[in-house]
Amino acid sequence: MFRAGIGVRGDRSYWRVDWTTLADPGLPLAVWALDTDADPGTGTSVWPGAAGVTSPGGDAFLIVSADGVWLEDAAGSRRDLTARGGRVHVDEQTKSFIAEVPRSALRVNGVFTVRLAAGVADAQGNGFAAAPERDDMRVYNAAFRTATQEGTRAAGPQRATGWNNGAQSAALAGGDISAFALELDWRELARGRVDPHPSPTGFSTRWYVSSVDLGPGLHPDTRQPSGQPPTTAPRVYGQVQPYLVYVPTTYDPEIPAPLTILLHGGGNNHNGFRGAREDHLFGPVCEERGSICLSPLGRGDGTWYVNEAELDVWEAWNRVAAVYALDGTRTTIAGHSMGGVGATRLATNHPDVFAGVGIVSGAGYRNAAGIRDAADDRERVENLAAMSVFLDAGTADIAEGNTRTWAGALEAAGVEHRAHYYAGATHGHFGWLGWREYAAHVGDAQLETAPGAIAFRWDPRENRTDLGIVIDSAYWLDGLVARDAAARWSRVEARSGALDTVVTEPVATAASAVYDGYQTEIRVLERRPVGTVPAADELDLELVNVAAADVDLAAAGLAGREQVRLRVTTDGPTTVRLHGDGAVQRVELEAGTHDILLG
Numbered sequence: 001m002f003r004a005g006i007g008v009r010g011d012r013s014y015w016r017v018d019w020t021t022l023a024d025p026g027l028p029l030a031v032w033a034l035d036t037d038a039d040p041g042t043g044t045s046v047w048p049g050a051a052g053v054t055s056p057g058g059d060a061f062l063i064v065s066a067d068g069v070w071l072e073d074a075a076g077s078r079r080d081l082t083a084r085g086g087r088v089h090v091d092e093q094t095k096s097f098i099a100e101v102p103r104s105a106l107r108v109n110g111v112f113t114v115r116l117a118a119g120v121a122d123a124q125g126n127g128f129a130a131a132p133e134r135d136d137m138r139v140y141n142a143a144f145r146t147a148t149q150e151g152t153r154a155a156g157p158q159r160a161t162g163w164n165n166g167a168q169s170a171a172l173a174g175g176d177i178s179a180f181a182l183e184l185d186w187r188e189l190a191r192g193r194v195d196p197h198p199s200p201t202g203f204s205t206r207w208y209v210s211s212v213d214l215g216p217g218l219h220p221d222t223r224q225p226s227g228q229p230p231t232t233a234p235r236v237y238g239q240v241q242p243y244l245v246y247v248p249t250t251y252d253p254e255i256p257a258p259l260t261i262l263l264h265g266g267g268n269n270h271n272g273f274r275g276a277r278e279d280h281l282f283g284p285v286c287e288e289r290g291s292i293c294l295s296p297l298g299r300g301d302g303t304w305y306v307n308e309a310e311l312d313v314w315e316a317w318n319r320v321a322a323v324y325a326l327d328g329t330r331t332t333i334a335g336h337s338m339g340g341v342g343a344t345r346l347a348t349n350h351p352d353v354f355a356g357v358g359i360v361s362g363a364g365y366r367n368a369a370g371i372r373d374a375a376d377d378r379e380r381v382e383n384l385a386a387m388s389v390f391l392d393a394g395t396a397d398i399a400e401g402n403t404r405t406w407a408g409a410l411e412a413a414g415v416e417h418r419a420h421y422y423a424g425a426t427h428g429h430f431g432w433l434g435w436r437e438y439a440a441h442v443g444d445a446q447l448e449t450a451p452g453a454i455a456f457r458w459d460p461r462e463n464r465t466d467l468g469i470v471i472d473s474a475y476w477l478d479g480l481v482a483r484d485a486a487a488r489w490s491r492v493e494a495r496s497g498a499l500d501t502v503v504t505e506p507v508a509t510a511a512s513a514v515y516d517g518y519q520t521e522i523r524v525l526e527r528r529p530v531g532t533v534p535a536a537d538e539l540d541l542e543l544v545n546v547a548a549a550d551v552d553l554a555a556a557g558l559a560g561r562e563q564v565r566l567r568v569t570t571d572g573p574t575t576v577r578l579h580g581d582g583a584v585q586r587v588e589l590e591a592g593t594h595d596i597l598l599g
Contacts, residue, residue, distance in 0.1 A: 001030070001118050002207060002240050004143050008189055013108045015062060015099040017118065020240045022095035023216035025066040029121035029128060030097060032062040034106075035113035038183070044074040047117070049127035052138045053171075055115055055178040060106065064099045066090050067125030071106060078126075081105050114182045116143035136175075142168050144182045147204065162271045164205055201247045203282075205271070208319040212308060212467065213239045222300060232370040234308045235300020243316040244270040246286045246293040247324070256327035258291040258355075258444075261317065263298065263305060263335030263342040265362070265431070270297040273336075277432035280516075284439040285334075294320050298342070304366045305335075305342030311467045313346065329447040332388075334358025334438060336430050337399065341366055344406075347387065348380040349458060352475045355445040356388035358438040361399045361430035363391055363406035368462045373402070376488075378409035382455040386448035386475070389417035390441045392434040394425025394518075411525050414506040422518040433516055450555050451475055452500025457491045460484070460545070479550035483572050490545040497536030497565075498557030502529050538565040543574050553580030563599040570594075 005016035017030045031049060035042075035057035043059040063070040063078075069086045072078040084105045089098040117139045120129040128138035149167045171177045198204075214237040222235045251257055262285070264272030273281050273295060286293040296316040303309035320326070333354050335343040340362020347357035348365070365377040389410065393403035400421065407419040418441050425433055456474035460482035463470050472480045474492070482490040504527040511522045539558060543549065553559040559580040568576060568589055578585040578598070585598065 001116070001141050001143055004116055006114065006184060006189070008103075008108055008186060011103050013101050013103060013106060015064065015101065017064070017097045017116070019095045019097075020238055021216040022092060025090045025092060026125070027120055028065070028097070028118055029125070030064045030116065030118045031128075032064070033058045033115040033117070034060045034062065036060055036107065036110075038111045038113050040113075042074075047139075048072045048076070048078070049122070050130075050138060051117065051119070051128050052136050053117060053142075053175050053177050055176070055181070057113060062099065062101065062106070063126050064088060064097055065121045065125040066097065067121070069099045069101065070126050071101075079105070108186050110186060112184045112186065114144070114184050115177065115180060117141065117177060118143075137172065139172055139177070142171065142177045142180045144180045147200075149179060162269055162274070164271070199247075201249045201251060203274070204245050204247070205242055206245055206319070207240050207242045208315060210239045210241050210312070210315055212311065213237075214308065219300065232304055232306045232309075232366070232368070234303055236297060241299070241312055241316070242270055242297055243319075244274075244295040245320060246282050246295075248287045248290050248292070250287075250290050251292065251324070253325045256325040258289065258330035258332070259317070259320065259326045260285055260289075260291045260293045261313065261331070261333040261343075262293055262295040263313070263333070263339030264295060264301075265335070265337030265339050267301050269301060270295045273431060275431065280432035281435040284436040289439055289443075291330075291332075292320065292324050292326065302338070304338055304370070305345060306366060306368050306370070307464055307467065307469075310342075310346065310469055311464075313342075314469070328353075329449070330355050330444065331447065332356040332358065332442050332445060334360060334390075334442075335362060336360045337362040337427065340364075340399075341372075344380075348383045349462065349471045350473075351383045351387060351456070352449075352473055353447070354387055355447040356390070356442040357384065358442065359389075359391045359403070359406070360434055360438065361393050361397055361403070361427055363393070363399065363403040367459060368464060378406055379413075380457055381406065381409045381413050381415050383457060383474070384410070384417075385413075385415045385455060386451045388442050388445040389415065390419075390438045391417065392420040392422065392430070392437070394422045394427070394429055394433075396424050397427045397430070399427055407523065411506075411508055411523075414527065415525070416506075416527050417525055419523045420515070421521040421523075422515065423520065425518055433518070437515055449475065450496075450499060450557065452496055452502075454492070454494045456480075456493075457489055460487060460490050476552040476555035477549055478552065479548055479577065480546060481548040483545050483547040483574070487545050491542075492544070492546055492549060493540075493542040494551075495540040496556040496558060497538035497540075498561075499535075501532050501535050503531040503533060504528060505530050536565075537561045537563060538567065541566075541568045541570075541576065543568065543570040545571065546574055547572075548575045548577070550577045550579060553578055563597055566594075566596045566598055568594045568596070 003018040007014040036059040040056035043057045045054040061072045069081045085102045118141045119139045122129045131137040150164045219235040299309040333343045340359040341364045364373045366372045393400040410417045458471045508525045572591045576587045
């Protein structure tokens with residue numbers, strides 16, 4: 001169950017359960033336990049249908065399946081409500097059961113204490129079937145659990161609370177679900193009282209309905225990994241997808257806040273950064289920076305944030321942006337291990353939406369086909385030249401070699417960055433280690449919207465137009481289309497003479513410091529100004545495997561100029577569209593070098 005609803009209209013009450021999966025409407029069973037006098041001393045504590053759970057004060061039980069609706073009293077007497085006008089609506093599209101109950105059959109007045117539990121229906125459709133491995137375990141899910149009850153820390157080696165179900169697991173194992181209840185005042189419901197949407201600070205787990213439905217359930221390797229589990233296939237199917245949000249206590253909806261996207265590592269989920277040392281991450285990265293933090297599920301624990309898993313990041317971001325006031329110029333993305341690879345992927349393919357990137361113990365790139373780190377993948381680092389870049393790893397870390405390789409590529413390309421190597425730290429340490437240094441480096445990084453020079457490389461095969469994922473823009477360049485969509489690379493290098501007026505040179509430095517007790521090697525590359533050149537009304541483009549490119553002249557600082565000198569070098573036919581002053585000038589070019597005066 002992911003949503004439950006209770007309503008009243010006229011002479012009927014309504015009881016709704018929405019399931020995350022409804023592959024077979026005949027499978028699930030929902031039972032509502034009703035303490036109709038809000039007195040735990042009356043009624044029974046034993047649930048019907050061989051549920052195997054207890055809670056006090058059960059005066060009536062509403063049993064709902066696709067086969068019908070029944071009402072059982074505390075003495076065990078059961079009535080089939082379909083004979084009295086009751087019925088169940090099964091909506092397979094919304095995956096909902098809605099029981100409609102006449103008020104003549106069930107009095108709905110005053111205050112009820114309501115509980116709800118679900119499991120698999122037996123052959124008659126009005127009782128619980130036993131779980132496959134435990135005859136005494138029949139209830140699978142209990143509703144009306146609070147975040148406080150489930151706790152804020154991951155508990156035990158099984159990390160049960162990683163799915164916010166640790167308290168439920170303990171309660172079901174013990175057979176007592178008394179703690180999970182809703183106080184329902186029918187008078188307030190009938191009056192149409194509307195409570196404000198909750199806006200908690202700190203942690204909350206939310207869900208959204210995705211634009212894609214991959215079918216029911218989970219990938220079979222999710223629970224029982226094979227020798228070679230898939231590396232890119234979604235693990236969690238269905239349209240209902242969860243995500244974690246952290247809202248700092250200083251958040252003011254009147255003041256847009258930065259957004260930090262945090263991508264969990266392999267073997268984890270959206271709660272993967274929770275745990276005993278979570279304050280080492282969420283403190284400096286979210287609370288102290290006043291940043292809202294989003295950690296999406298990414299469709300599972302081993303998806304590498306490609307294809308549907310990448311879409312999950314964009315869709316969860318979309319939902320957060322609809323609820324909170326965000327400063328779009330201060331969005332950063334970071335991840336640990338698999339999440340660091342995912343952060344690299346999103347930042348290099350979409351540099352014009354991120355102010356900074358943190359690659360934490362996970363440098364590398366995995367493409368949409370599932371291939372990891374081809375030799376020339378590191379050439380993508382030129383895409384990061386206009387953002388704040390932070391990398392780290394430990395000297396006892398499986399990711400150290402790859403991190404040093406990618407940091408070396410950044411240095412060779414002259415791209416500004418900061419890299420930390422913590423002596424003796426292992427891969428597992430980076431669930432909490434290094435995040436304060438990442439936060440300090442990113443700080444209040446601002447999105448560069450109009451760099452004077454752009455170098456952007458992409459793999460046209462990465463586009464998933466069926467999912468709405470297209471790599472086609474970089475700052476003031478847009479509408480980028482590859483000439484050969486099956487080729488390894490497309491690349492554009494662009495320079496605006498109006499903006500590119502400061503001459504810089506790369507300066508690399510090395511230092512050492514102690515962070516959290518770890519002696520740390522620090523390598524930094526900065527680009528320092530060494531001079532200037534006069535502004536000029538000129539635009540230079542070098543295009544490789546590019547069939548079309550749009551240029552925003554206003555963003556490039558060239559709008560409204562009487563004449564602009566356009567110099568283009570292309571390896572094949574291309575169309576350049578220049579947008580400015582509400583008009584579009586289209587230039588068709590063949591392979592070669594062209595020098596054109598536009599006016």
